[in-house]
Amino acid sequence: MERRSFLKMSAALSAAATVSGCNSSSKDADVVPPQPPVGEEKVNWSSCLVNCGSNCPIKVFSRDGVITRVETDHEVEDVYGLHQVRACARGRSLRQRTYAPDRLKRPMKRVGERGDAAGFVPISWEEAVSTIAQKLKEAYAVSPKSVFRSYGSGAYYGFASNANFNRLFNLCGGYLNAYGNYSWAQQMEAAKHTFGTGSTMGSATATLDYSDFFLGIAYNPNEIRQSGSGEGYDFVQALKRNTRLKKMVMIDPRYTDSMLGKEDMWLPIRPGTDAAFAEAVAYVMISSTNWFNSKSKPFIDKYCFGFDYDSVVAQKAELIALADKDTSGKSEHLREYSEALNPEENYRDYILGQGIYSIQRTPEWAEKITGIAADTIKEIADELMGAKAPYIVVGAGVNRQANGEQSMRALYMLSVLTGKLGIEGASNGELPRMTGMGRAGIPTGDNPVKESISFFTWSEAINHGETMTARTHGVRGTDGLDAPLGANIKFIFSASDSSLLNQHAEINNTAQILRDAQDLFVVSCDCWMTPGAKFADIILPDTSWLESNDLVDNSYAAGSLGYLTAMSAAVEPMWECKSMYEIAALIADEMGVGNEFRGEHVTEEAWLDYLYKETVKMTANNGVQPAFPATYKEAQQIGVFRKDMLNRHVALQDFVNDPVGNKLATPTGKIEIASSELAWRAKYWTQEDVTGVKGDTITAIPQYTVTWDGYEDKDTATDYPLQLATYHTKGRTHSSYHNVPWLREAVEDALWMNQVDADEKGLSSGDMVEVYNERGSIEVPVKITPRVAPNVVALGQGAWYLADAKGRTGATGKVIDVGGAVNTLTRYQPSPVAKGNPQLTIRVQIRKA
Structure with missing residues (x-):
């Protein structure tokens, strides 16, 4: 038809x-x-490739080239281990998303002001790629560092992904790369400088079945990882199996769906005060002399550096010895690291208020900051000391706060102090390690540009990239601390990426930067007219997942089950949409590198068959059900392949069993309570507190800091008395799926408010309110609920920014965002170590709209 x-x-x-x-x-x-329709119903396997970490397989039904319905996986008997991968409501709404009214249908160029959705006209593919190639060549004439490829996590494809553009740019001369990401930037630095890991090497969720005490801080897998094979499913299954668990404590400003009666205790902590809580628990543990000397200190003495004065002295000597042994030149900073360490700045004295420190980090001290009663803090400390296998896990929300590096390091210390690391059922506070079957991807080649900036500083690099350095902005790959990056960004390629506006901090300021940058050229490749796409110069329409052939794995947080989906297009590419591979190939032709880009496989079909065979080679058939057939086309007929990965990873187990043979990737090879590298950075990097930015400091040891816009920031508390906690809703993954009406009906975008605060302001559920601070205003309905702490309000992140059509301005004079994007209210202030995003530190005021 x-x-x-x-x-x-x-x-x-x-x-x-x-x-x-x-x-x-x-x-x-x-x-x-x-x-x-009269034709035969056709069935294809596709996948929901949104960035939740699961890549759930989707069964798509169509007739006569039209998708009629979508179902989830129910192909096997639902027995845990090789269970069904049931998609959440987002995956099941893919038909609505594919046929959304705002689908991009053809290439377009901007003729109006940046940000105006109506300011575009259709153009041909020939004009689009010709214009892009011309602007790309102009940017290369300035410097390859003027070309920026924002990393884009809106689609976790296999082959037809934005990795194609990395391949393209590497062939053309390279591009300015970015390190870190909006999810984990600060915790990655915290874990690196504590355990030498990447922050996702905690004990597998499945091992929770051996734990006798669970402490979760900002941990919410049942909403964030809610698929039938996600971390949330492993979490629930492990709790069902557990016969040892005595108590489960969840700490969060909001009562989440990961609690719902599973917890024994919910502690609604004030946002940004997690480090103070951790220090008070540590005080009780260290002060319990008999327990500490017999249980904790032997572990610390054997596996850690930096706990007390003598330990820092020994750490300095170890660094000098390592420097003396090194002949490769790779350890050039070890002597400087040693010199930067000060034994008087040690964790024990800091917690107990001794030596150079005057404040004892007691539960009574922490109660005034966190809102958690001192007796409760003591109770948790007692539980941790008495537990044989305490499982501690810290969610990523803590790291997206002002100086989140410090908060994460402070919380990681609790697992160290228990002395129980390396034991099944215990964990070190990091997010659980996940495994998967893996898959081969299109090779991207080497990037000739060695410099990279933090993912979060791209908007600053548009105007100030020339002068950004390692000392001031954490630029990597330069020759020395003060060597400038040397180029402003002139060309941005944004693919499957909402950080161009919606997911970046301080939306009003970001929009103005993009409007004012007249010599900046922006390309957006996406499926829908997102808030960021409105700021592009050229828009390229990508194919949706249900129009794509691909090979995808289970992504990065799918729990203990590994799986692959051989996707087959349910319908042909609609309108004039093209896959990212096709788009990159067209640009490659214009840039004169088309043959090199396509390589020996040339077509999508040939590439997919090749990558499938490479995947089969790297993925042992043993345990894969069903077994892999010979060709990719045959695999598409089957659709889904699964394997029980038997993931029982225990954090730091190899290191604990053999600390000499399995040294950690820290400078000393041990757990560093006092980080020698951070001591060096504190000495040599420009710290923002020098310019009056409260709390943006770097220290060698974990320390609670009073930050800008935090609970103790009295400078902003008068004008903006409420702390705003943001969270991931079940109706979106970040900003993906916001344009699906089904999901907006199912999951309301409303501001959660405690009855105490609502009464004070005379508000009822359903009232429209303006939520504002000096950075902007949003307009949303209120939901009165006991599931959020007093003096704290909560709002799901990811709603699409939409300026009021009539130009209405809010309390602070800025146009009201009626879309309700929380990043209208967040602050652009790169964190001190990671130069990452602190977007969960927000103070606001509220008035009835």
Whole structure:
């Protein structure tokens, strides 16, 4: 059936419904009978590739080139280990998302002001790629460092991914790369400088079944990882198996769906005060002399550096010895690290208020800051000391706060102090390690540009990239601390990426930077007219997942089950949409590197068959059900392949069993309570507190700091008395899926407020309110609930920014965002170590709209 015929049929069906519903006395002959498609129903396997970490397989039904319905996986008996991978509501809404009214249908160029969705006109693919190639060459004439490829996590494809553009740019001369990400930037630095790991090497969730005490801080897998094979599913299954668990404590400003009766204790902590809580627990543990000397100190003495004065002295000597042994030149900074360490700055004295420190980090001290009663803090410390296998896990929300590096390091210390690391059922506070079957991806080649900036500082690099350095902005790959990056960003390629506006901090300021940058050229490749796409110069329409052939794995947080999906397009690419591979190949042709880009495989079909065979080689058939067939086309007919990965990873187990043979990737090879590298950075990097930015400091040991816009920031508390906690909703992954009405109905975008605060402001559920601070205003409805702490309000992140059509301004004079994007209110202030995003530190005021 032709599309025009289908649309006519749809209109006829709508008319029939109208006649039947409005005139019950009409004769049957007056009603237009439904005329369904007459072709055979076709079934294809696709996948939901949104950045939740699961890549759930999706079963797509279609007739005559039209998707009729979507189902989830129910192909096998649902027995844990090789269970069904059931998609959440987001994956099940893919038909609505694919046919969304705001689908991009053809290439477009901007003729109006940046940010105006109506300011675009359609152009041909020839004009689009020709213009892009011309602007790309102009940027290369300035410097390859003027070309920026924002990393884009809106689609976790296999082959037809934004990795194609990395391959393209590497062939053309390279591009300015970015390190870190909006999710984990600060915790990656915290874990690196404590354990020498990347922050996702905690004990597998499945090992929770051996734990006798669980402490979760900002841990919410049942909403964030909610698929039928995600971390949330492993979490629930492990709790069901556990017969040892005595107590489960969850700490969060908001009562989440990961609690719902599973917890024994919910502690609604004030946002940004997690480090103070950790220090008070540590005080009790260290002060319990008999327990500490017999249980904790032996572990610390054997596996750690930097706990007390003598330990820092020994750490300095170890660094000098390592420097003396090194002949490769790779350890050039070890002597400087040693010199930067000060034994008087040690963790024990800091916690107990001894030596150079005057404050004892007691539970009574922490109670005034965190809102958690001192007796409760003591109780948790007692539970940790008495537990044989305490499982501690810290969610990523803590690291997205002002100086989140410090908060994460402070919380990681609790696992160290227990002395129980390396034991099944215990964990070190990091996010759980996940495994998967893996898959081969298109090779991207080497990037000739060695410099990289933090992912978060791209908006600053548009105007100030020339002068950014390692000392001031954490630029990597330069020759020395003060060597400038040397180029401003002139060309941005944004693919599957909402950080161009919506997910970046301080939206109003970011929008102004993009509007004012007249010599900046922006390309957006996406499927929908996102808030960021409105700021592009050229928009390229990508194919949706249901129009794609691909090979995808289970992504990075799918729990203990590994799986691969051989995707096959349910419908042909619609309108003038093209895959990212095709788009990159067209640009490559214009840049004169088309043959090199396509390589020996040339077509998508040939590439996929090659990558499938490479995947089969790297993925042992043992345990894969069903076994892999010979070709990719045969695999597409089967669809889903799964394997029980038997993931029982225990954090730091190898190191604890053999600390000499399995040294950690820290400078000393041990757990560093006092980080020698951070001591060096504190000495040599420019710290923002020098310019009056409260709390943006670097220290060798974990320390609670009073930060800007935090609970103890009295400078902003008067004007903006409420702390705003943001969270991931079940109706979106970041900003993906916001344009699906089904999900907006199912998961309301409302501001959660405690009854105490609502009464003070005279508000009721459903009232529209303006939430504002000096950075902007948003307008959202209120939901009164006991599931959020007093003096704290909560709002799901990821709603799409939408300036009021009438230009209404809010309390601070800025146009009101009626879309409710929380990043209208967040602050651009790169964190001190990671130069990452502190977007969960927000103070606001509220008034009835």
